Amino acid sequence: MTDFAIAAMPREENGRRPSRRLRRTGMVPAVLYGDNKPATGLSIEARLLRKLLADERAYTHVITLEFPKGKETALIRDIQMHPYKEEVLHMDFMRVHAGETVRLHVPIHFLHENTCVGLKAGGVLHRALNDVEVEAPVDRLPEAIEVDIAQLEKGESLHLSQIKVPAGVTLIPLQHEDDKEVVSIHNPRTGAEAEETPEAAE
Template identity: 60%
Template sequence: MTEAHFVLAAEKRSEEGRRNSRRMRRAGRVPAVVYGDGKPAESISLDVFEAYKFLANEQAYSNVVTLKLDGHKESVLIRDLQMHPYKDEILHVDFMRVHQGELVTLSVPVHLLNEHSAVGVKMGGGLLHRALTEIEIQGPVGKLPEAIEVDVAELQAGASIHLSSLKVPAGVVLVALKHGDDKEVVSIHAPHGPAAEEGATEE
């Protein structure tokens, strides 16, 4: 994790149910809930404009968020975000309370490095294929990476990179590997057609 600090203001709400949630959204608030860490769940709401701005940053999903709630602070992770099926509208957000060092599971994005200069693309004429756009990890709060970086600079046409080849911080594990599933992360498909045949003839 970086030292970036993520803070979001919230207010408690007493009214629940779909009708009240719709009324809340029309008033510019987003219904949400915060739970976990042995404390009762609390129904809360967020300012819609602050919520959109905050949730647009992918780093917010793998960092501990300080939730400023009616005079006190809660350390939380975003656990679920419900969007309208066809409108750009946040319907509900779930936050889970956490404490430093607690073991948690979440998904982080995959960031490819040097994808446009990869050997298999630039020299081999292959097509880069992203098999995974995010990876589920497990690790202690405070050591969770914001993303998994995968350098494909030396990746050849017809080759691939799997989970077992990735580097992660100490104490962090890839959930799929725990279950023996060494998934493909990225590959470069070898070229087909006239261009590939021409290359084979030249060889």
């Protein structure tokens, strides 16, 4: 169920001051919750965390948190980043187990941009969505939702209802009848369109 693992240590002290002290030692404060168990404070070595997060798959795959006295399996639920440094300040993990169905935002990857009919004809690509919330068993969570735009022409668009997803995966917006636009090909704006005349503005 998991291809990722990282060492973690229990953390007893909470709050801003203990967290700052922890970061000065090269550790990142985090919390593990869910599965009807008490929330557990933990810390992870920043160096190991950077290596883990460098792989995009880690954001949608089950991760084994290896404690000195046991293991927990979890998904990344939230990451708080430093305002201007590439530095993780805090992380939230949610406990999961085999067979459980979960909801998670996964990225959308657009395929065959180089051969897209509409782009080759001079159209402009508009990515309306970069990610989408899905529901799936933890062992079927996709790394990304792939959208093939090879045959998309100028003036056309694709919506969520037109996207193929892996077996067992549900697109949450469609459950609420929210058929969002995913991608479209626009005609390039001409100078006349870009600069509205005074008469048109009135």
